[in-house]
Amino acid sequence: MGNVLTIILQRLALGLLTLLIVSIVIFIAVNLLPGDFAQSILGQGATPEAVASIREDLGLDQPMVTRYFQWLGGVLQGDLGTSFAQANFASFSGTTSGATTIAEQIAPRFGNTMFLAMITAAIAVPFSIILGILAALYRNTVFDRATNIFTLSSISSPEFFLAYILILFLAVLNPIFPSLSNIFEGMPFSERLEKSMLPALTLTLVVTAHMMRMTRAAIINLLASPYIEMARLKGLSPMRVIVKHALPNALAPIINVIALNLAYLITGVVVVEVVFVYPGIGQLFVDSVKIRDIPVVQACCLIFATAFILLNLTADIMSILSNPRLRHPK
Amino acid sequence: MIWFVAALIGMGAVAWVFRFAGQAATGNAPKFRDMPYGVAYGYVLGVVVLAWLAWAYMQGRSEDTAIANKFFFLRIAIEGFIIFAIAAWVFRLFGRSVGTAGTKKLFRSMPLTASFGILTILIYAIFAIFAGAIAPYGQEQIIPGVAANVIPGGDPTLGGNPDFPLGTDQIGRDILSRLIYGAQNTVGIAFATTVLAFLLGGTLGFLAATLGGWLDQLLSRAVDVLMAIPSLIFALLLMTIASVWAPQLGIPLTFFMVVIIAVIDSTRVYRLARAVGQNIVVMDYIEAAKLRGEGLGYLVFKEILPNATAPLLAEFGLRFCFVFLTIAALSFLGVGIQPPLADWGTMVRDLGGFVNFAQFAPMAATAPLLAAGAIALLTVAVNFVVDWMLQKSSGLKE
Numbered sequence: 001m002g003n004v005l006t007i008i009l010q011r012l013a014l015g016l017l018t019l020l021i022v023s024i025v026i027f028i029a030v031n032l033l034p035g036d037f038a039q040s041i042l043g044q045g046a047t048p049e050a051v052a053s054i055r056e057d058l059g060l061d062q063p064m065v066t067r068y069f070q071w072l073g074g075v076l077q078g079d080l081g082t083s084f085a086q087a088n089f090a091s092f093s094g095t096t097s098g099a100t101t102i103a104e105q106i107a108p109r110f111g112n113t114m115f116l117a118m119i120t121a122a123i124a125v126p127f128s129i130i131l132g133i134l135a136a137l138y139r140n141t142v143f144d145r146a147t148n149i150f151t152l153s154s155i156s157s158p159e160f161f162l163a164y165i166l167i168l169f170l171a172v173l174n175p176i177f178p179s180l181s182n183i184f185e186g187m188p189f190s191e192r193l194e195k196s197m198l199p200a201l202t203l204t205l206v207v208t209a210h211m212m213r214m215t216r217a218a219i220i221n222l223l224a225s226p227y228i229e230m231a232r233l234k235g236l237s238p239m240r241v242i243v244k245h246a247l248p249n250a251l252a253p254i255i256n257v258i259a260l261n262l263a264y265l266i267t268g269v270v271v272v273e274v275v276f277v278y279p280g281i282g283q284l285f286v287d288s289v290k291i292r293d294i295p296v297v298q299a300c301c302l303i304f305a306t307a308f309i310l311l312n313l314t315a316d317i318m319s320i321l322s323n324p325r326l327r328h329p330k
Numbered sequence: 331m332i333w334f335v336a337a338l339i340g341m342g343a344v345a346w347v348f349r350f351a352g353q354a355a356t357g358n359a360p361k362f363r364d365m366p367y368g369v370a371y372g373y374v375l376g377v378v379v380l381a382w383l384a385w386a387y388m389q390g391r392s393e394d395t396a397i398a399n400k401f402f403f404l405r406i407a408i409e410g411f412i413i414f415a416i417a418a419w420v421f422r423l424f425g426r427s428v429g430t431a432g433t434k435k436l437f438r439s440m441p442l443t444a445s446f447g448i449l450t451i452l453i454y455a456i457f458a459i460f461a462g463a464i465a466p467y468g469q470e471q472i473i474p475g476v477a478a479n480v481i482p483g484g485d486p487t488l489g490g491n492p493d494f495p496l497g498t499d500q501i502g503r504d505i506l507s508r509l510i511y512g513a514q515n516t517v518g519i520a521f522a523t524t525v526l527a528f529l530l531g532g533t534l535g536f537l538a539a540t541l542g543g544w545l546d547q548l549l550s551r552a553v554d555v556l557m558a559i560p561s562l563i564f565a566l567l568l569m570t571i572a573s574v575w576a577p578q579l580g581i582p583l584t585f586f587m588v589v590i591i592a593v594i595d596s597t598r599v600y601r602l603a604r605a606v607g608q609n610i611v612v613m614d615y616i617e618a619a620k621l622r623g624e625g626l627g628y629l630v631f632k633e634i635l636p637n638a639t640a641p642l643l644a645e646f647g648l649r650f651c652f653v654f655l656t657i658a659a660l661s662f663l664g665v666g667i668q669p670p671l672a673d674w675g676t677m678v679r680d681l682g683g684f685v686n687f688a689q690f691a692p693m694a695a696t697a698p699l700l701a702a703g704a705i706a707l708l709t710v711a712v713n714f715v716v717d718w719m720l721q722k723s724s725g726l727k728e
Contacts, residue, residue: 018558025555029567033574143372149443152717156651156709158658160678161702164685168695172688173400179686239368267560271659275682285563286663289570297570304563312558 008317015313022305023075027068030298078103080299102299106281110303112183113273113280116196117265120203125258128208132215132254137242139220151209159268163202163275170198181278199276206268207261214257218250252322259315263308345370383408402692403699418446440718447714454513454708461514467504469511469672476502483693497697500680505697508672509704515667516674517708520654523588523595527653528646531596535603536630536638539611550604553597561594562656568594569665583668587660595653602645606638640723647716651709658705677701 062070074080080102135147154162171179177197187195219242222228231245232238270282277283281300288296345367352362352370383404390405392398422445425437437445457464467473482497482505491497496505538546556564572586610616611634619633660666661675669676681698688695 018555021555022558025559026567029571032571138369138372142376152713153706153710156655156713157706158655158662158675158702158709160659160662160675160682161699161706164678164682164699164702168403168685168688168699172686172695173403237366239366263560267562270562270566271662274663285566289566289663289665292570292574294570297567301559301563301567305559308560308563309558 004320007320011313011316011320015309019306019309022309023072023302024068026298026301026305027071030294031064033294075299075302080106080295080302102296105296106284106299106303108185109279109281109284112278113269113282115192116199116203116269116273116278116280117262119193119196119200120207120265121262123200124204124208124211124261127204128211129215129254131208132212133219133242133247135212135216136219136223136246137238139216147212151212154205155209155213159202159206159271160275162205163198163272166198166202166205167275170201179276181276183279196278199272199278202272202275203265203268207265210264211254211257211261215250215254218253219246222246222249252319255322256315256319259311259318263311263315266304266307266311341371342367344374348374399689399692403688403695406696414446415442418442418449421445421449439722443714444718447711447718450707450711451715454517454711457510457513458517459514461510465504465507465510467507469508469515470503470670471507472502473498473504481691481694482696496700497693499677499697505677505681505700508677509674509700511672512674512677512701512704515671516657516661516705517654519584519588519667520650520657523592523657524646524650524653526588526592527595527649528599528642530592531599532603532642533630534596535600536607536634537626538600539604539607540626540629540634546604549600553600556594556597557601562659565590565594565656565660566663566665569660573665584666584671587657587666591653591656591660595649595656598652599645599649602641603638606641607634610634610637644716644719644723647712647719651712651716654705654709674701674705678705 131147135144138144167179170176178195179198181195181199183192183195223246228241228245231241236244269280270286272278273280273282274286281303284296285300285304287293288300349362349365349367349370352365353359356362386401386404387408389397390401390408392401419442422437422440422442425440425445426434429437476491476494476498480491480494480497482495494504494506496509499505499508534549538549568590569583569587572590573583575581576583576586616629616633619629624633657666658675661673662679664676664679666675667673678698678701681701684694684698686695
């Protein structure tokens, strides 16, 4: 067991290192911008003295390395900086009235996005595993082929197409769910669930296909092995062979692909949130990109990257834990 | 919980009735006698779905406009599906009887989905290349004397105009022409981006595989870091920065987008090219070429590349889909291909609100769906072809 622990610790260290380098990449990318914050916020008519004073206030006159560590130190303490759009000049002159920090802006939206991702996972994971098992059980039948075509189509359609199709059929023609997900704090859970149903269903369509195909492939891969042959020969039903004998061994790749798809949800969420005007972090990100609110873009990017890396790390560790062959690498 | 158990019992009962009826009708044929409940239920479900679709289709043709409107889209979808299936079947038949022996053989073993994919890609290619000749109006042309937001369908009583079968957009440009030009812009730009990504990623990947050592380490670690950032998020971040630079340098933003997406996507190509290349580099003929004193260029382009074509070609299809969807998503979010160029993602964003009128004026909702559907159709087609190619080359038959 000690061996596994070392490997996991190594992976964790590697993940942290990646995160650090990613933060450097994001920081450098943002600093590629021409001009600087002070100049852009004061406009063209700024006197050199005013620019210099704001620069000094914000620490922009310091070298890039120093600024990076200041930013990183702030992030580690939960201080993501102040948004351009929210910043008012009073805060620069010493009083902190009115300006909301990015952390305050992001926190509730982050919760909303997590809520959406969790609903999606709750629908998509059981659905895709059951569908995958059925497709493996009835492989090469009409059912299998129809599922194959359906999943291939939904995996390759853009998210907004699926979203508009769902709006068309489930919100406009048959008003079952609302097409706008205006969620606010203190909403009762059932109403919240109903309002986030369409975005969740869209995301489900996007991720189900991949998970279902992987489940099917992982099970079918095993069906040629001798112990499955044995189970079949002793007269077990096909369903029992697959669920009791094939599924446990196919679990590692399935868990892996589920974690990877949850990581994919993080990116897919951006477009879907925009379509349904869902007040999540993806919407904030796109809005900030449009008005070039660099500190917010930087913070959102870091959060997305962190979530992505953490989920990938989880997938890695899960597949090590569930597979003895990976526990003892060559 | 009660509902769940009740549903299970109901499903079982339906299956039992179906099996019993089958046994009675066929004189206890083994096909029905040994049928599991799940399969029996599946048959019943399939029949019910087909019957419902037929019923919905008839509703869509009903005289009552309120009912017809409600099932209009389902009707269009069913008609489209049947037309595409027939077209794919005819195309396959055509491919089987015309052409060289090689292509005939290829078409003989082809599933319907793949022939549908090839047909669709051909049609898109024709539209993209001859867009200027096919489109009735220019893509940026605001036709004088024509109202904005003319409803598609060309029926004057419903707010259409026969000269504009798909209507006009919010500033009075012909949507049909913009859709056709969109094939040129969206597909063309995505294709160029994919080619660039392959040139970059493929060359570096093969170099890393051939040379190894510190170059391999450096490139691979750099790719690891780039791949750790979600690609759409990273693209959005870089596009923000590019949108500030572009006007200052006087270079169109679209050019930046092509480079940014190509670099982000080349990381995936690099991974594959390096893995494939490493398998080839250890072969004897590479050793022989090295002993002959061949240069690096000869090794990469004459020895490794020809042997790596098959996996790279399949990857090209998948990468193209991915790039295409990324560009569409960026355009949809408003930071991709810039107006006034016609582009499908932007069209969906601009016309998307019309979906909400579907109940009263179904034709109004078709314009955004057509643009989004055009994107979906092409990616689905490419995926079908790639799926078929992969299955053929790997022999994934089971």
